[in-house]
Amino acid sequence: MIDVEPVDETVAAPVLPSALLTTWRIARRAAVESLHDRATYTMSLIFAVVLPLGVVIGVLRPESLAANTAARAASLATLMGVYVLIVGLGPSSGAMNIAAGVFAGEKEKGNLAPLLATPASNLSIFAGKVLGSVIPAWLYILLAEAIYLVALATILGPDRLRLLSVSLWFSMAALVPPITVLGAAVSSFISSRVRTYNAAQMATGLALTPVMGLLIGVGFALRDQGSGLRLACVAGLVALDLLILRLAAGTWRREEVMAHQ
Amino acid sequence: MIETFDLGRRFGDFVAVDRVSLRVPAGSVLALLGPNGAGKTTTVRMLAGLLAPTEGTATVAGFDARRDPAAIRARVGLVTDVPGLYERMTTGAYLDFFGAMYGMPAPARVRRVEELIGFFELADHRTERMAGFSKGMKQKVALARALLHSPDVLFLDEPTSALDPIAARAVRELIVSLKHARRAIILCTHDLDEAERLADQVAIIRGGRLIACDTPAGLRAAGSSAVMVRVELAEPHPAALVLLDTVAGVLDPWVVPYDVAQPKVLEYRTADPRAVNPRVVARLSADGAAIVSITCQTRTLEDVYVDQLNTREHPPISLKAAVAR
Numbered sequence: 001m002i003d004v005e006p007v008d009e010t011v012a013a014p015v016l017p018s019a020l021l022t023t024w025r026i027a028r029r030a031a032v033e034s035l036h037d038r039a040t041y042t043m044s045l046i047f048a049v050v051l052p053l054g055v056v057i058g059v060l061r062p063e064s065l066a067a068n069t070a071a072r073a074a075s076l077a078t079l080m081g082v083y084v085l086i087v088g089l090g091p092s093s094g095a096m097n098i099a100a101g102v103f104a105g106e107k108e109k110g111n112l113a114p115l116l117a118t119p120a121s122n123l124s125i126f127a128g129k130v131l132g133s134v135i136p137a138w139l140y141i142l143l144a145e146a147i148y149l150v151a152l153a154t155i156l157g158p159d160r161l162r163l164l165s166v167s168l169w170f171s172m173a174a175l176v177p178p179i180t181v182l183g184a185a186v187s188s189f190i191s192s193r194v195r196t197y198n199a200a201q202m203a204t205g206l207a208l209t210p211v212m213g214l215l216i217g218v219g220f221a222l223r224d225q226g227s228g229l230r231l232a233c234v235a236g237l238v239a240l241d242l243l244i245l246r247l248a249a250g251t252w253r254r255e256e257v258m259a260h261q
Numbered sequence: 262m263i264e265t266f267d268l269g270r271r272f273g274d275f276v277a278v279d280r281v282s283l284r285v286p287a288g289s290v291l292a293l294l295g296p297n298g299a300g301k302t303t304t305v306r307m308l309a310g311l312l313a314p315t316e317g318t319a320t321v322a323g324f325d326a327r328r329d330p331a332a333i334r335a336r337v338g339l340v341t342d343v344p345g346l347y348e349r350m351t352t353g354a355y356l357d358f359f360g361a362m363y364g365m366p367a368p369a370r371v372r373r374v375e376e377l378i379g380f381f382e383l384a385d386h387r388t389e390r391m392a393g394f395s396k397g398m399k400q401k402v403a404l405a406r407a408l409l410h411s412p413d414v415l416f417l418d419e420p421t422s423a424l425d426p427i428a429a430r431a432v433r434e435l436i437v438s439l440k441h442a443r444r445a446i447i448l449c450t451h452d453l454d455e456a457e458r459l460a461d462q463v464a465i466i467r468g469g470r471l472i473a474c475d476t477p478a479g480l481r482a483a484g485s486s487a488v489m490v491r492v493e494l495a496e497p498h499p500a501a502l503v504l505l506d507t508v509a510g511v512l513d514p515w516v517v518p519y520d521v522a523q524p525k526v527l528e529y530r531t532a533d534p535r536a537v538n539p540r541v542v543a544r545l546s547a548d549g550a551a552i553v554s555i556t557c558q559t560r561t562l563e564d565v566y567v568d569q570l571n572t573r574e575h576p577p578i579s580l581k582a583a584v585a586r
Contacts, residue, residue, distance in 0.1 A: 025361055029347065036349045110343035114406060117309055118362040119335040258311050 030132025047090035052148035081168035088176030095137030099187035171230035262445030269316030292456035338407035344399035396423035495551035497523035510537035
């Protein structure tokens with residue numbers, strides 16, 4: 001028989017762990033779970049490996065072979081910079097998929113209620129779920145960008161890689177993480193308010209497809225702008241993320257999740 | 262330890278729980294019975310700090326369910342109707358994660374996890390992912406999770422379902438020892454025998470309303486004034502049924518199995534067995550029937566449950582009545 005202590009009614013309230021630590025534990029658990037999910041890692045690996053190789057072989061190599069003038073070389077350099085964004089956004093879609101399942105999917109499986117029954121705050125649970133969706137995607141984005149750079153260097157050659165402006169590469173790469181967070185936050189928010197994973201995925205797709213299209217358009221438009229404006233866009237996107245996260249976490253209630261059963 | 266007054270919950274126009282008043286003191290078990298969709302889960306969710314009531318009040322472990330749901334969650338252990346595990350985790354890692362969520366310091370967490378893994382005989386599976394576990398093993402992990410932080414109040418939804426008889430018995434003994442350690446426990450179950458064995462009070466809920474709440478003995482006694490009596494004869498006695506029908510106070514006599522020509526075992530209902538049974542014995546004996554035994558059959562909780570659910574209209578039970586119990 002296990003130790004069953006009598007209830008001591010003079011005992012003070014349990015000391016709860018800090019909100020940050022709780023958030024991190026929830027995020028780490030969700031991230032590890034996603035990294036072990038076969039469907040998620042298969043899809044993410046395809047995006048992280050096939051997309052950069054496809055872009056380099058199918059799009060940039062013909063451009064590189066034809067870039068025999070200074071103007072064509074400059075155009076190739078810009079194109080290589082813009083594809084830093086596209087290559088990063090492929091695996092970032094994994095974050096939205098994971099986020100679509102964090103509430104609705106777990107609710108369907110019945111493993112959400114035990115977490116909601118703990119004293120962890122609404123903010124910790126929501127932020128932990130978003131962070132847990134984003135971490136695996138960031139890892140796959142890093143992998144995709146690394147494969148992209150290695151493919152540029154090996155397939156097009158180091159001379160072509162040297163054409164890529166560091167400033168353009170950095171600003172395009174810097175756009176990817178905040179776009180991923182934006183997608184994951186919106187997706188998690190939708191997921192917490194619908195009954196099923198499929199409904200969450202569908203609603204997320206409807207809500208985010210135009211937003212992602214717009215952001216890719218902005219990325220393309222930024223290729224010819226100065227680095228100041230590009231960095232301002234990144235900063236603006238980070239600010240938008242913080243605002244959305246704050247609004248979503250502030251209005252999210254575990255009550256809502258339990259009510260939509 | 263748990264007290265509700267006219268507790269209610271609406272989802273739009275749908276009333277899931279309607280004016281439920283309960284009182285579960287420390288050191289007692291209340292079995293919450295009812296068909297699927299009756300409102301048991303919603304009631305438990307409100308009391309566990311997961312759903313806010315829309316009507317009435319609830320106090321759990323001294324905290325108000327509307328104002329302090331987080332304080333309630335810290336003091337409550339919950340086993341849901343499905344184990345609800347993160348199946349890619351190992352048992353040890355899973356319990357450690359939830360121990361951390363309840364704010365247990367690492368040394369206490371390690372000690373408690375070891376203790377529970379030992380109690381539930383999961384030591385051999387500590388490092389296995391739970392995806393391959395049987396339903397019973399998953400149920401054990403869910404129970405261990407609910408007990409990790411030694412909560413004052415426990416809500417157990419079908420805690421012994423899927424367990425083998427030995428494990429189920431161990432869990433029932435655990436529930437009794439938790440009760441003796443002054444925990445307040447609400448047990449949702451469809452196992453009426455288990456409810457009868459473990460519960461100090463039995464509450465029956467239907468359509469969101471509490472339609473009965475009393476001790477198991479009280480419910481059995483209050484449900485019907487008539488008891489069932491069985492008479493066994495040494496040999497078939499053709500006139501037995503006719504004779505029984507002539508005894509004042511005998512209701513609905515019949516033969517078991519139904520063979521009017523050769524009655525050997527007979528049953529009847531009576532509101533006053535002390536007066537009626539001697540008259541039955543005298544009448545049958547006078548006619549030459551040899552009686553082997555005559556037994557009054559106790560009404561089971563299942564009989565009460567079925568009767569309650571078959572009754573069409575029930576007024577909700579007031580707190581005054583609940584407290585009086």
